[in-house]
Amino acid sequence: MGVKLGILGLGTVGTGTVQLIQDCAGRHPLLQDVEIYRVGVRSPDKPRAVKLPTSVFTTDLAGIVTDPQVDIVVEVIGGLEPARSLILKAIEHGKHVVTANKAVISRFGDEIFTAANQAGVYVMLEAAVGGGIPVIQPLKQSLSVNRIHAVTGIVNGTTNYILTRMQTEGSSFDDVLADAQRLGYAEADPTADVDGLDAADKIAILASLAFAGRIKLQDVYCEGIRQVSKTDITYADKLGFVIKLLAIAKTVNPPPISPSGYLSVRVHPTLVPKAHPLASINGVYNAILIEGEPIQQGMFFGPGAGAGPTASAVSSDILHLVAALKSSTATPNPLLTCAHQDYCQIAPIEELVTRFYARFLTKDQPGVIGKLGTCFGKYGVSLESVVQTGFQGELAEIVVVTHDVREGDFRQALAEIRTLETVDSIPSLLRVL
Amino acid sequence: MGVKLGILGLGTVGTGTVQLIQDCAGRHPLLQDVEIYRVGVRSPDKPRAVKLPTSVFTTDLAGIVTDPQVDIVVEVIGGLEPARSLILKAIEHGKHVVTANKAVISRFGDEIFTAANQAGVYVMLEAAVGGGIPVIQPLKQSLSVNRIHAVTGIVNGTTNYILTRMQTEGSSFDDVLADAQRLGYAEADPTADVDGLDAADKIAILASLAFAGRIKLQDVYCEGIRQVSKTDITYADKLGFVIKLLAIAKTVNPPPISPSGYLSVRVHPTLVPKAHPLASINGVYNAILIEGEPIQQGMFFGPGAGAGPTASAVSSDILHLVAALKSSTATPNPLLTCAHQDYCQIAPIEELVTRFYARFLTKDQPGVIGKLGTCFGKYGVSLESVVQTGFQGELAEIVVVTHDVREGDFRQALAEIRTLETVDSIPSLLRVL
Numbered sequence: 001m002g003v004k005l006g007i008l009g010l011g012t013v014g015t016g017t018v019q020l021i022q023d024c025a026g027r028h029p030l031l032q033d034v035e036i037y038r039v040g041v042r043s044p045d046k047p048r049a050v051k052l053p054t055s056v057f058t059t060d061l062a063g064i065v066t067d068p069q070v071d072i073v074v075e076v077i078g079g080l081e082p083a084r085s086l087i088l089k090a091i092e093h094g095k096h097v098v099t100a101n102k103a104v105i106s107r108f109g110d111e112i113f114t115a116a117n118q119a120g121v122y123v124m125l126e127a128a129v130g131g132g133i134p135v136i137q138p139l140k141q142s143l144s145v146n147r148i149h150a151v152t153g154i155v156n157g158t159t160n161y162i163l164t165r166m167q168t169e170g171s172s173f174d175d176v177l178a179d180a181q182r183l184g185y186a187e188a189d190p191t192a193d194v195d196g197l198d199a200a201d202k203i204a205i206l207a208s209l210a211f212a213g214r215i216k217l218q219d220v221y222c223e224g225i226r227q228v229s230k231t232d233i234t235y236a237d238k239l240g241f242v243i244k245l246l247a248i249a250k251t252v253n254p255p256p257i258s259p260s261g262y263l264s265v266r267v268h269p270t271l272v273p274k275a276h277p278l279a280s281i282n283g284v285y286n287a288i289l290i291e292g293e294p295i296q297q298g299m300f301f302g303p304g305a306g307a308g309p310t311a312s313a314v315s316s317d318i319l320h321l322v323a324a325l326k327s328s329t330a331t332p333n334p335l336l337t338c339a340h341q342d343y344c345q346i347a348p349i350e351e352l353v354t355r356f357y358a359r360f361l362t363k364d365q366p367g368v369i370g371k372l373g374t375c376f377g378k379y380g381v382s383l384e385s386v387v388q389t390g391f392q393g394e395l396a397e398i399v400v401v402t403h404d405v406r407e408g409d410f411r412q413a414l415a416e417i418r419t420l421e422t423v424d425s426i427p428s429l430l431r432v433l
Numbered sequence: 434m435g436v437k438l439g440i441l442g443l444g445t446v447g448t449g450t451v452q453l454i455q456d457c458a459g460r461h462p463l464l465q466d467v468e469i470y471r472v473g474v475r476s477p478d479k480p481r482a483v484k485l486p487t488s489v490f491t492t493d494l495a496g497i498v499t500d501p502q503v504d505i506v507v508e509v510i511g512g513l514e515p516a517r518s519l520i521l522k523a524i525e526h527g528k529h530v531v532t533a534n535k536a537v538i539s540r541f542g543d544e545i546f547t548a549a550n551q552a553g554v555y556v557m558l559e560a561a562v563g564g565g566i567p568v569i570q571p572l573k574q575s576l577s578v579n580r581i582h583a584v585t586g587i588v589n590g591t592t593n594y595i596l597t598r599m600q601t602e603g604s605s606f607d608d609v610l611a612d613a614q615r616l617g618y619a620e621a622d623p624t625a626d627v628d629g630l631d632a633a634d635k636i637a638i639l640a641s642l643a644f645a646g647r648i649k650l651q652d653v654y655c656e657g658i659r660q661v662s663k664t665d666i667t668y669a670d671k672l673g674f675v676i677k678l679l680a681i682a683k684t685v686n687p688p689p690i691s692p693s694g695y696l697s698v699r700v701h702p703t704l705v706p707k708a709h710p711l712a713s714i715n716g717v718y719n720a721i722l723i724e725g726e727p728i729q730q731g732m733f734f735g736p737g738a739g740a741g742p743t744a745s746a747v748s749s750d751i752l753h754l755v756a757a758l759k760s761s762t763a764t765p766n767p768l769l770t771c772a773h774q775d776y777c778q779i780a781p782i783e784e785l786v787t788r789f790y791a792r793f794l795t796k797d798q799p800g801v802i803g804k805l806g807t808c809f810g811k812y813g814v815s816l817e818s819v820v821q822t823g824f825q826g827e828l829a830e831i832v833v834v835t836h837d838v839r840e841g842d843f844r845q846a847l848a849e850i851r852t853l854e855t856v857d858s859i860p861s862l863l864r865v866l
Contacts, residue, residue: 020578020727028577030767126575132728134575142559142567142749144461145453277734280713294453294741295565301710301732308727316575323768330763334463335756 002035003322006064006095008086009077010041010048013100013127016311017074018050021318030322031315038064040077065090072321074314075099084108091115091123096325098317100127100310106201106217109208113338122324122336124317129155129202130286132309133302134316139209139290141335146292148210150250152433155202157284157304158186158193159225159245163233163269164282167242172230185284195224196267199247206288207249207265213344221266221349228269232359232428235389235399239357241271242279246433252347262345264352271357271401271432278433350408355384355432358402358414361395361424368422369398375420379413381405395424401432435468436755439497439528441519442510443474443481446533446560449744450507451483454751463755464748471497473510498523505754507747508532517541524548524556529758531750533560533743539634539650542641546771555757555769557750562588562635563719565742566735567749572642572723574768579725581643583683585866588635590717590737591619591626592658592678596666596702597715600675605663618717628657629700632680639721640682640698646777654699654782661702665792665861668822668832672790674704675712679866685780695778697785704790704834704865711866783841788817788865791835791847794828794857801855802831808853812846814838828857834865 005021007014018039024031036056044057058064065073065086073090075097077083083104090097092115099105105112105125116123126136130153154160158180165176177194180186192198200222204215225245236243249265272279277299281287286304291297303309324333362368369386376383382403389397402410417423438454440447451472457464469489477490491497498506498519506523508530510516516537523530525548532538538545538558549556559569563586587593591613598609610627613619625631633655637648658678669676682698705712710732714720719737724730736742757766795801802819809816815836822830835843850856 016727026580031578133731134571137575138567138571141753142570142746145464145748145752146745147459277713280710292745294449295745296736296739296742297734298566299732299734301730301734303729306729309729312579312725312728313575315578319578320574320768323766327764327766331760333756333760333766335753 002033003071004035004037004069005072006038006070007074008040008061010039012307013310014076015049016307017314020311020315040064066093072096091119091121096121096321097123099125102128102201106204110214126317127310127313131304132312133300135288135300146295148292150291151206151210153247153288154244154281155247155286156193156199161185161284167233196222199267203247203249211344212340213342215344219346223268225269236271240274243269244272246270264347269430352407353404356402356410357430357432358400359428360398360426363422364396365422375417376413379409381410381413435466436504437468437470437502438505439471439503440507441473441494443472445740446743447509448482449740450747453744453748473497499526505529524552524554529554529754530556532558535561535634539637543647559750560743560746564737565745566733568721568733579728581725583724584639584643586680586721587714588680588719589626589632594618594717600666629655632700636680636682644777645773646775648777652779656701658702669704673707676702677705679703697780702863785840786837789835789843790863790865791833792861793831793859796855797829798855808850809846812842814843814846
C-alpha cells in the first residue's frame with residue numbers, strides 16, 4: 001500500500017534522500033508509507049553509501065518514468081537533458097514529479113507545467129532554490145494571500161562565500177576563488193556561480209511563483225561578481241555598505257495588481273546597507289526576503305546547498321505528494337499546482353530606477369568633481385555622496401553614490417563623463433539597494 | 434458557492450482580515466471564493482474601517498458557531514473566554530477553525546485538537562506565533578521530514594524592542610518601558626510581554642509542532658526581562674554578546690527519536706554571541722531558528738505583530754482551508770491536522786546544561802577571584818572567562834562566563850558563594866547561548 005518512488009540519479013542529493021526515507025523514525029509518520037521502488041543509475045554495481053536491494057537498481061531511466069507501478073518520479077540527475085525529457089515523459093505517464101533541477105525548471109517550466117496541468121499531476125521543486133529552506137511552498141501557499149512587491153535573495157552560496165571572504169580578509173576575487181575551488185566551495189568551472197547564471201535561474205523561479213506569471217529566462221538581467229574588487233569592498237564598507245550578489249524581482253511602480261505584472265528581474269552585485277536584513281547573511285548561507293502587502297516583510301534563511309538540506313527539501317516535496325495521494329483529493333490541490341499561464345512583462349534594465357555607486361580615476365586637477373557634477377546634473381542624476389578617497393599612482397580616486405536614477409539616464413551621463421579630458425577611467429559601477 | 438466565514442471579533446486583526454479578503458485582486462485567486470457571511474461584534478452600530486452589509490453583523494457569537502451555513506469560524510476576539518468555548522462549540526458543529534489565539538491554544542490545545550480530530554475538522558493557528566511569518570505551516574509540512582533538535586526564537590516583539598533600545602541607547606529598562614508604553618509598543622499592563630508569558634505560550638505551541646507531542650504550559654520555565662540591567666548589556670557587549678529574550682525548545686541529549694521526546698522548554702533573557710543569526714534581529718521583529726537533521730538550520734524572520742502581518746497569517750489559514758474544501762478531500766489532509774496525542778516530557782530547569790553569565794559585587798580584597806574559582810571548582814563549574822570589570826562604589830565588580838554546566842550544580846555553587854564573607858551580592862545571573 002506504499003507510495004512508490006522512482007528515483008532518477010543517486011548522487012549526493014539522491015543518496016541523502018534515500019538515507020532520510022530509510023531512517024524515518026522521529027520524522028513525519030507519512031514517510032513510512034514511502035517505498036523506494038526503483039533507482040535509476042548509470043552503474044548499478046558501483047559501491048553506494050546506502051543499502052538497497054539489487055532489484056531496485058536499473059540503468060533504464062525511461063523504464064522508470066513509464067512504469068505503471070511508479071507513483072512519484074524524483075529527478076535528481078541534474079543538467080538539462082535527459083532530465084527535461086524524462087520529466088515530460090513521467091508527466092505524460094501520469095506520474096507526479098519532484099525535482100531539484102533549477103536549470104530545467106527555469107528554462108522549460110513553461111512546457112513542464114503546461115503538461116503537468118493537462119495531466120493533472122504535480123511538479124514539486126522546493127529543492128531548486130535555497131537548499132533546505134522552505135520557500136517554494138510558502139510562496140505557493142501562505143504568502144500567496146499577499147500582493148508581493150519584491151523578492152530579494154542571496155541565492156548562490158558560492159558567490160556569497162567568496163564575497164564574505166573578500167570582505168573579512170581583504171583578499172582579491174581571484175585569490176579567494178582559487179581557494180574556494182581547492183576547498184570544494186566552488187566548481188572547477190565556476191561560470192554558473194560567479195557569473196550569476198545559477199542565481200538567475202533561481203530568481204526566475206521565485207519571480208514566477210511570487211508574481212503568478214511565467215518568466216522568460218533570457219529577460220533576466222544578469223551580472224556576476226568577477227568585477228567586484230577589494231577596493232570597492234573597502235569603500236563600500238566605509239560608506240556603510242556590504243557588497244552582495246543579489247537576485248531581485250520587483251514590481252515596477254505603480255505596483256500592478258494584475259497577475260502578470262510589469263517586473264524588474266535581475267542579478268547583480270549590490271551595495272547593501274549594513275542594517276538591512278540581507279547584509280548579515282554570510283558565507284555559504286542563503287536568504288530570501290519577501291516584501292508584500294499586508295505582510296510587510298518575511299525572510300527565510302538557511303544553508304543554500306549540501307546533501308542534508310537539499311534532501312530535506314526533496315523529502316518535503318515527497319511528503320506533500322504522499323499527503324495529497326493519501327487524502328485522495330478529487331481535484332488537484334490548488335496550493336500544490338502552478339496554474340498561471342501568462343508571461344510577466346519584464347522591464348529592460350535601462351528602465352530600472354536605482355541608486356548607483358561608481359568609482360572614477362581622474363587627473364589630479366582642481367574642478368574635477370565640479371565637472372562630474374555638471375555632467376550628472378545634465379542627465380538628471382543627483383548625488384547622495386561624493387568622496388575623493390585618495391590616489392592610485394598619479395590619478396585621483398573619486399567615489400560617488402547617487403540618489404535614485406533611471407539606469408538609462410545614468411549610463412548616458414557616464415558615456416559623456418568618459419569623454420572628459422580629466423577622466424582617466426571608471427573602473428567600477430555597482431547598483432545600491 | 435462561496436466558502437462562508439463566520440468571523441468572531443472585528444478588532445485590529447479581524448478588520449485587517451476583512452480588508453484583505455474584500456480587496457482580493459492580485460492575491461491568490463482562491464480568496465475570491467470566500468464570503469464574509471457573519472461577523473460577531475459587541476456593538477453592531479459602531480463605525481468601522483470596513484464596509485459590510487448590516488445583515489452580516491450580529492452580537493450573537495454562539496449563533497455564528499452553530500449556524501449550519503458557516504464553513505469556517507475565524508476566532509479573533511482573543512482572551513481565554515468566551516474564545517475557548519466558542520472554538521469548542523464551532524468544532525462540535527463541524528466547522529473548521531482559524532484562530533490567532535496563542536493563549537487559548539497553549540492552554541487548551543489538548544482539548545481543542547482532540548475535539549477537532551474527533552470531528553474531522555481543522556484548527557489552524559498560523560497567526561498565533563510570529564505575526565505574518567509562515568512558521569506554523571512549514572513546521573507541520575516541509576520541516577516535518579526532519580528530526581528537529583532545537584527551536585530557538587525571538588517571539589515577543591515588545592521585549593525585543595525594549596532590549597534593542599536598551600542596547601543602542603544605553604538606557605535603563607524602566608525608562609525604555611515607559612517610553613514604549615507611551616509609543617504604543619508596550620501595553621499599559623506589560624506583564625504578559627516583559628515577564629515572558631507571551632513568549633512561553635508561543636514556544637509551547639512551536640515545541641508541540643516541532644516535536645510532535647503535546648506540551649503542558651506549566652512545564653515551560655519562564656523568566657522575563659525586568660532584571661536585565663544596562664550594566665549587563667554593556668558587559669555582554671564587551672564580551673561579544675547581545676542580550677535577547679529567547680524562547681527555546683530543545684531535545685535533551687541524546688536526541689530521542691520517539692515522537693514524544695525529552696525536552697528542555699524555556700523562556701529567559703540570554704547572552705547571544707554577536708555572530709549568531711538571532712543576534713542581529715532587532716526592534717519589533719521576530720525570528721525563529723529551527724535546527725534539525727538533515728536540514729541543519731532554517732530561520733524565519735519578519736515583523737512579529739501588527740494588523741497587516743497578522744491578517745496575512747489568518748488569511749493564509751483561510752486559504753489552506755478553502756483549498757482543502759475545494760479539492761474535496763475524502764479524508765483530512767494529514768499535513769493540516771495536529772494528530773499527536775502524547776505529552777512531551779519536559780526536563781526540570783535544574784537539569785539544563787548551559788553556559789552562564791554572572792556578575793558579582795565583592796569586597797575589594799586580594800584573592801576574591803581565587804575564592805570564587807575554588808567554590809565553582811567544587812561543584813564542577815569551569816570558567817570560560819573571568820573579568821574584574823571595575824568598581825561600584827567601594828565594591829569590586831567581577832563578571833564570569835562559565836563553560837557548559839548543569840544548572841542545578843551552578844546554583845549550588847552560587848548558594849555557597851553567597852555565604853562567602855568577601856561576596857556582597859550577585860546582582861545578575863543570565864544564561865548564555
